[in-house]
Every structure is written in structure tokens, then in C-alpha cells.
Amino acid sequence: MSEFLAFLQLGFRHIVDIEAMDHILFLVALAAIYRFRDLKSVLWVITAFTIGHSVTLALAVTGVLTLPSAIIEFLIPVTIVATGIENLVVRDRLRSAGGFNYRPMFAGVFGLVHGAGFANYLKALFVEHLTVPLFGFNVGIELGQLLVLSMIAVAFAVVDYAIQRLRAPGASWHPLRVRVVAVSVLVVVVGSAWAVQRNPW
């Protein structure tokens, strides 16, 4: 196996793991507002998130940036809570925040925090031959995220179907809104509990 493939697998396994629940929950929060037909928007948001965490990962591993672990571990659930709250509060993203779709930028900034989350581990382990391991690890993370997102999309489709079945004919509420609210409340509650537990102060 090549070095690239080895580190790709390392990154992939790191994300496709039940212990990566904070990362997965953030993906759930990001994806909560979208439907299958919004695939293009989802890809923009995930790409921005990827760019964000790749930047901090590269800066931290190469020693350009030193990040305090306790603060980063606290900020990760904060990004989850913030995304959940944004899902709940903002109903029309094109009419808010200056009239442009800011969601990718939002994901990119929060991606900076998530990249920092595993940067400290990698910084210690990747001492030499940085480029190939780092690139492979990042590609593995991205492939893992795509797999997780696919699973989230399927789960959302099932939830949407269930909500649609429960909806009375002529009901004024929109099934997507129910899913967004339910998922976002779950995300906010769990994220808040983690933030309290990881409070460094």
C-alpha cells in the first residue's frame, strides 16, 4: 500500500467512527436544512467546510499555528450549537444577512475550528514527510464526510416520509420545517451539553 492510501484510510476511519460524533453532529446540523434537490448548495457548504478545516490542519501541522486544545475542544460544540440555532432562527437565507447566501462562508469559518480539533494529534505524529500524509489524511476525511452525508440524507428522507404521512391533508405547516426544527433542537441540546462539559474555564 502506498503512503497516500495508508493515510487516506487513517483519515477515513477517523470520521466514519461512532466516536467522531461531534464531527458527525456538525454535519447533521449543516445538512438539516437541505433536501435532495438542494445537492448543489450542500456541495458548496461542504466544500467550504473542507477548505476551512484543511487550512487550519495544514497550518497547525506545519507549526505555523499553535492552538490550545482545551479551547478548540470547547469551540467545536459551540459551532454545532450555533449552526443549530441558525437553522432555527433563519427561515429565508436569501433575504437575511445582506441578501446573499452566507451559509458556505459560515461553514468555512466553522471548518477552521474543526480542523484545529485534530491538528494537535497530527502535529505530534507527522514529523517528517508531511505533504503526502497530510494530503492523504485530508482526502480520507473528505471521503468519510461524503459517506456520512449520504447516510444523513437517507435518514432525512425517511424522517421526511414519516412526517409527510403524519401530516393531515390541508395542514398549514411544512414537513421540511418540522424536520429542520426537530433536528436542530436535538443538535442544540446535545451540543450545549458537550460545550458545558468541555468548558475550559
Add this chain to the structure above:
Amino acid sequence: MRKTLLGRALAVVVTLAATVGAPTVVDAHPLHSTIAEVVEDHAHGTVRATVRVFLDDFTTAVQKRSRSPVTIASGPQWDAAALAYAVAAFTVTDNSGRAVVLRTCGVRRTSDLLWICLESSTPAGRTLMVRNSFLCELFDDQVNVVQATVAGARRSLLFTRGDKAKPLS
């Protein structure tokens, strides 16, 4: 009807989150991994491995295996327990299944990381097999990377819990 359904859905979600989700995951998501460099030098008939492992996890593993509260500050007692763990978890065999006995060639510490060096002379003309099960007994998601250089050619191997020995070249 609308309020009732929404209210019930939210109540279920909040209850689930509060009772199941929140208390179960407290810690951040650490990367459970070690990286080992293995160089087989045919000219000198030696094999040398350097395993990079986080000190805190390694200490837990050594304590568990030795059933004693040794730490890196324990001196010779630690050295013996750490080496015993390392040679049990990192094994080299030849292609007939015979174990190559590894000895220590030093341990160095950089911040939270230990660099554990193991070496041995190797039988000529035999393909070596390696197995790295460092910390696999502690973590389900442990992944050990072995980067091997044999006669100038590099290849990488991955080891997870339950993996058997794999050829170095």
C-alpha cells in the same frame, strides 16, 4: 392539531437528546494512532523500528499489561515494563513464522510523544513479517501505520485490532 404534533415531536427530540445523547459523549474525538518507521538493511543484516506513540495512552497500556502503576518517572521498573509491552505489541517474524527477537535501541521523548526504538539482526534471505498491535487492546478504533523501507523501496501497512502479521516487502 398542528401545535400538538409539533409539541410532541419536540418533546420526544429534547427528551431523547437529554437522556441519551448528551451524557454519552463527553470527550473530544482523539486520533488513536501510532506511526512506526521500519528499515530493513540487507547490507548490515539488521532491522530497526521506531514507534511513535502518545505517552498518556502508552502509560495506560503498560500499566494494564504489567498490572502495576508504573510511569515514565519510575526508572528501571518503567523501562522493563515498557520494553516488555513494546516487544509484545510490535513483533517481527521471518517467513517461516520464527520470531525475530527485538531489543531496545533507546527511547526518546518529544512533548507528549515517545519514540521507541527496537532493533535486531535478521536472517539473510528471509522475507520479514511485521505486526503492530500497539494500544489495540485499549481502543476499538486504534489504527497503527507502519512505514517500511526495504532495500530502498517504501511501502505502508495499516494495522487494526485483530490484524495478523504482514510482509514488510
